[in-house]
Amino acid sequence: MKRIFVGLSLIAATCAFVQPAMAADDLLARAKESFKAIPTTVPEIADNKVTSDKVELGKMLFMDPRLSASHLISCNTCHNVGMGGDDNLETSIGHGWAKGPRNAPTAFNAVFNIAQFWDGRAADLKAQAKGPVQAGVEMNNKPERVVETLKSMPDYVAMFAKAFPNDKDPVSFDNMARAIEAFEATLITPNSKFDQFLMGDKSALNKVEAEGLDLFMEKGCVACHAGTNFGGEGYYPFGVVEKPGSEILPEGDKGRFAVTETADDSYVFRAAPLRNIELTAPYFHSGKVWDLKQAVSIMGTSQLGEKLSEKEVESITAFLRTLTGDQPKIEYPILPKSSATTPKPLEMK
Numbered sequence: 001m002k003r004i005f006v007g008l009s010l011i012a013a014t015c016a017f018v019q020p021a022m023a024a025d026d027l028l029a030r031a032k033e034s035f036k037a038i039p040t041t042v043p044e045i046a047d048n049k050v051t052s053d054k055v056e057l058g059k060m061l062f063m064d065p066r067l068s069a070s071h072l073i074s075c076n077t078c079h080n081v082g083m084g085g086d087d088n089l090e091t092s093i094g095h096g097w098a099k100g101p102r103n104a105p106t107a108f109n110a111v112f113n114i115a116q117f118w119d120g121r122a123a124d125l126k127a128q129a130k131g132p133v134q135a136g137v138e139m140n141n142k143p144e145r146v147v148e149t150l151k152s153m154p155d156y157v158a159m160f161a162k163a164f165p166n167d168k169d170p171v172s173f174d175n176m177a178r179a180i181e182a183f184e185a186t187l188i189t190p191n192s193k194f195d196q197f198l199m200g201d202k203s204a205l206n207k208v209e210a211e212g213l214d215l216f217m218e219k220g221c222v223a224c225h226a227g228t229n230f231g232g233e234g235y236y237p238f239g240v241v242e243k244p245g246s247e248i249l250p251e252g253d254k255g256r257f258a259v260t261e262t263a264d265d266s267y268v269f270r271a272a273p274l275r276n277i278e279l280t281a282p283y284f285h286s287g288k289v290w291d292l293k294q295a296v297s298i299m300g301t302s303q304l305g306e307k308l309s310e311k312e313v314e315s316i317t318a319f320l321r322t323l324t325g326d327q328p329k330i331e332y333p334i335l336p337k338s339s340a341t342t343p344k345p346l347e348m349k
């Protein structure tokens, strides 16, 4: 806590009790300038009112492997709600054991990101949800077949009608995505130790964690990882100062370049959200780093041009662990039963 202690060392000499209290006040005041706590109530979504009927339907769709061509893969396969909202694999495995090109980011708190995916190519969660259902390396299905599947199950038809009461044709690919988005809005993790600190409980962080928070702000991590989600708000080159080796930053994946096709966006990625980061190893879009400390150290050299000392890396990592919030408690839904007209699973070739 360089800045705080240098500034206060004179006062501290005369009044030994004042220093920790003032340091904590100062740290809290600075933290409040950059970060926001995860709300304890479900956030609103523009143009998609979150209702309990939509959330209930969205939960089923999120868990239902019959959205995939094989009837084997659901959103929850790769965004496991019991595992921090991801799959803890280097890169995801989808249809026919196909290995996707990127690590799965968590679906928890994704509602707070300005755009979805490592390169931000989907504007919001409903746009996002249509991607994996169709992606060859994920669920490999077709919108028409998904709709046919859902319409073949009377329980789904009834639930879509309830969730979208003003629609003439409620069972649609669009409404599937809307219901999933509403469910995902409930996947938030409030009440982390850090959030308790931010709301004024100065004893919520221990000394090392508080030092880590101070370093996170002083060293400049906060320039890219701020807001509610500690990231997910802007795009930066992975390697602002020094590009990591190709074992961590594979040459073939140029990130946002594929979205904007401007040369400046080569190897530019969305600053990763850091909430619940201790639960979502391995790290980076390549998923090549399993140790959070190593990820922090790489960020020091690649983004700040600074070799962080082992002690600094440890405090920052200890601080990042305070970003783990209450995990959503999801009761696994009983899914509608298939009928004679439900399309049969396709073979995985």
Ligand code: HEC
Binding pocket: 062, 073, 074, 075, 076, 077, 078, 079, 092, 093, 094, 095, 100, 102, 103, 104, 105, 106, 107, 110, 113, 115, 116, 117, 118, 119, 125, 128, 129, 130, 132, 133, 137, 138, 139, 180
């Ligand atoms: C085979 C594994 C797999 C399946 C199945 C899958 N996803 Fe993903 N998901 C990923 C990967 C990998 C990414 C990152 C892809 C990228 O950035 O290019 C991702 C990204 C996301 C994101 C963006 C999060 C962020 O921070 O940007 C959300 C939200 C999400 N998926 C939700 C879903 C939903 C909803 C479904 C079901 C309709 C689903 N996923 C199915 C692997 C999967």
Ligand code: HEC
Binding pocket: 118, 216, 219, 220, 221, 222, 223, 224, 225, 235, 236, 237, 238, 240, 269, 270, 271, 272, 273, 274, 277, 280, 282, 283, 284, 285, 286, 295, 296, 299, 300, 303, 304, 316
């Ligand atoms: C200039 C912007 C910038 C700065 C500064 C920065 N980061 Fe990052 N951070 C990023 C980007 C972009 C990514 C995504 C990299 C990728 O493509 O995998 C990232 C990823 C991460 C990850 C991996 C997250 C995951 O889910 O895989 C961690 C951990 C992290 N940063 C921590 C830090 C820490 C700690 C600092 C300060 C020492 C820091 N960052 C400084 C932009 C930045």
